Amino acid sequence: MIKTYLGIDVGSISTKGVLITENREIIAHAYLRTQGQPIEAIKNLIKELFKDNKNIEIKGVGTTGSARRLAGVIVGADVIKNEIITHAVAATYFYPETRTIIEIGGQDSKIILLKDSVPVDFAMNTVCAAGTGSFLEHQAIRLGIPIEEFGDYALRAKKAATIAGRCTVFAESDMIHKTQLGIPIEEIIRGLCEAIVRNYLGTVAKGKDIQPLILFQGGVAANIGVKTAFERALGIEVIVPQHFLIMGAIGAAFIAQDYTQKTKSTKFIGENLLDINFKTKTFECRDCTNFCEVIETYKNTQIIDRYGDRCGKWSEKLPNII
Ligand code: SF4
Numbered sequence: 001m002i003k004t005y006l007g008i009d010v011g012s013i014s015t016k017g018v019l020i021t022e023n024r025e026i027i028a029h030a031y032l033r034t035q036g037q038p039i040e041a042i043k044n045l046i047k048e049l050f051k052d053n054k055n056i057e058i059k060g061v062g063t064t065g066s067a068r069r070l071a072g073v074i075v076g077a078d079v080i081k082n083e084i085i086t087h088a089v090a091a092t093y094f095y096p097e098t099r100t101i102i103e104i105g106g107q108d109s110k111i112i113l114l115k116d117s118v119p120v121d122f123a124m125n126t127v128c129a130a131g132t133g134s135f136l137e138h139q140a141i142r143l144g145i146p147i148e149e150f151g152d153y154a155l156r157a158k159k160a161a162t163i164a165g166r167c168t169v170f171a172e173s174d175m176i177h178k179t180q181l182g183i184p185i186e187e188i189i190r191g192l193c194e195a196i197v198r199n200y201l202g203t204v205a206k207g208k209d210i211q212p213l214i215l216f217q218g219g220v221a222a223n224i225g226v227k228t229a230f231e232r233a234l235g236i237e238v239i240v241p242q243h244f245l246i247m248g249a250i251g252a253a254f255i256a257q258d259y260t261q262k263t264k265s266t267k268f269i270g271e272n273l274l275d276i277n278f279k280t281k282t283f284e285c286r287d288c289t290n291f292c293e294v295i296e297t298y299k300n301t302q303i304i305d306r307y308g309d310r311c312g313k314w315s316e317k318l319p320n321i322i
Helices: 038-050 068-075 083-094 131-143 147-156 168-180 185-202 225-236 247-263 271-275
Strands: 002-010 015-019 025-035 056-064 100-104 109-115 118-125 215-218 278-284 293-299 302-307
Touching: 002 038, 002 068, 002 083, 002 247, 015 038, 015 247, 025 038, 038 068, 038 271, 038 278, 056 083, 056 109, 056 247, 068 293, 068 302, 083 100, 083 109, 083 118, 083 215, 083 247, 100 185, 109 215, 131 147, 131 168, 131 185, 147 185, 147 225, 185 225, 215 225
Parallel strands: 002 056, 100 215
Antiparallel strands: 002 015, 015 025, 100 109, 109 118, 278 293, 293 302
């Protein structure tokens, strides 16, 4: 049996997972759409990762991403860590000199600044859709261009059309207007890539001391047009790591490995989690003016987790898993 560690990253748009060996070799990875159904996505991810890997023994599990807690209770995670930590761990493993991580995913973006491999500052933007993967995908569909070719279109342009970067609505109307003026599509797409970078640098990275070595991760890093626009704006090389889509999951697996090598045990439920009926329910607590939305996770009929209560009134009635 090959000893392996499982890392899972569940976000609002995508669910990612990896299996790594004790030598940190990636033997399987998967990237699926969450499609608003994180429990189904996690189960499908487990199926995908295990289908060609029957001769393995899971020695540790880590989860991350916005649904890390849900993923953690479902699979039986040994460690549950936020994306800042897991991205930093993976980035500095592959590139120890990393000082800046630019991460742009499906629905949010973040910047992580590191010193001596330790995150010292970060910022996230979960509010503005301009510049995220979803917006780029929407524009690709609208223009009838495969998203994989978007970056190449931008690189072919000799100059960029000016596209508003501060808001998706303005950006889209600008693009339509420029198309009507007969401006080549390549220039419009390059303009869009530059607008995404302007938006990022003017919001999430505003006031941050961006230093090399810079890694660009997350789904939007696949777009060479955006990478090039960052390099033009910053005047520094930007590196897209080989595993740019799954760095959070890799970091979670690494942390799980370090942790379980000390504890010598794992809480992993095993593949039989696929047969368990998990579901979540929410209720609003009105015991004070905070009106917290409390989320409960059920394993068949048993409540196995509660969170969302600011005072701990409900979650403290269950063992704390974080
Ligand atoms: S969970 Fe606690 S903080 Fe939230 S509404 Fe109820 S009593 Fe108030």
